[in-house]
Amino acid sequence: MRGSFWIEAAFSAPARGVTALFGPSGSGKTSILRAIAGLERLEGHVRAGETIWQDEGRFVATHRRAVGYVFQEASLFAHLGVEENLLYGARRSPGGVDAAMRREVADLLGLDHLKSRSVADLSGGERQRVAIGRAILSRPRVMLMDEPLSGLDNRAKGEILPFIERLAGALDLPILYVSHDIAEIERLADRIVLVEAGRVRASGPLNQALTDIGLGFVRHPHAASVLTARVTAFSPEDGLAELDLCGQSVFVDGSGPQEIGLERRLRIEASDVSLSRGPLAQSTILNTLRVEIVAIEPAGRANLAILLALEGTGDFTFMAKVTRRSAERLALCPGDRLFAQIKSVSLATSPVP
Structure with missing residues (x-):
């Protein structure tokens, strides 16, 4: 329960690929994501593989959960350059900076030509790509992406979506992706969790949900x-x-x-x-x-x-x-x-x- 708003959500996601939390604004998607990250303590159970992050007698703090979190706003450190922002989480993670991983992420996200620039000189899409790279380089077990395109205009969205698609295919870890834009979900997700009024209405493969007449997607003009x-x-x-x-x-x-x-x-x-x-x-x-x-x-x-x-x-x-x-x-x-x-x-x- 969050204030007077009840959240009753139970679902599982595979260990690889994109699982989308989809639903209208205010349905509880971000609250669910924050509970998985440990940023909010709601009653319930959270498990990553065999590791229990939360149950009745245990609550693992956020910094010990090994999650990469990408917010709606890039939230980069203004006093640091692009390269320093990218490596910020990696330097604080067990094992430190992995040079090979740094090169791979820079290639996947098209960041090499940005690394010497100030974050003040980046476009919205470039800032979000740096934020995504920073989250990956922290070596998470789970990637959490909370409407990462919501603050971008259509042109910027069009520029960054191919990079996220490419990244999703390359990463060997689960990505939980929050959105209320079905076009994003159609392009990125393997599975979908439909959230309405704090409850999970359905969970399963993407196309199974899109073609489930009872879920109502077919009534959309561009179903x-x-x-x-x-x-x-x-x-x-x-x-x-x-x-x-x-x-x-x-x-x-x-x-x-x-x-x-x-x-x-x-x-x-x-x-x-x-x-x-x-x-x-x-x-x-x-x-x-x-x-x-x-x-x-x-x-x-x-x-x-x-x-x-x-x-x-x-x-x-x-x-x-x-x-x-x-x-x-x-x-x-x-x-x-x-x-x-x-x-x-x-x-x-x-x-x-």
């Missing part, structure tokens, strides 16, 4: 699904990459020959998916997938949300949003096998900077 596919080919003639999505081909713009063999995240907006009983031979729509209807639910007065699975898989689900009239005209029912034409498929992640 989307996020799937993982592997790059299998690249055509320099038209700039399109071919990706394998569970045995079916998807073509997208924005990849390159250096990424063949790599996994990329695909974002499919529900309103960009149309359905037909047969393949359309003469169409400008490039991506057509064989699918099966899993469920049909209301998604507003005029629309229906249709949960689709790739044929023969039972999973790899994504959503289509169609009008009730269209669904009635095709007599759509769960179990029907159809062709899904996808007007636009985009890469949810950015090219490596």
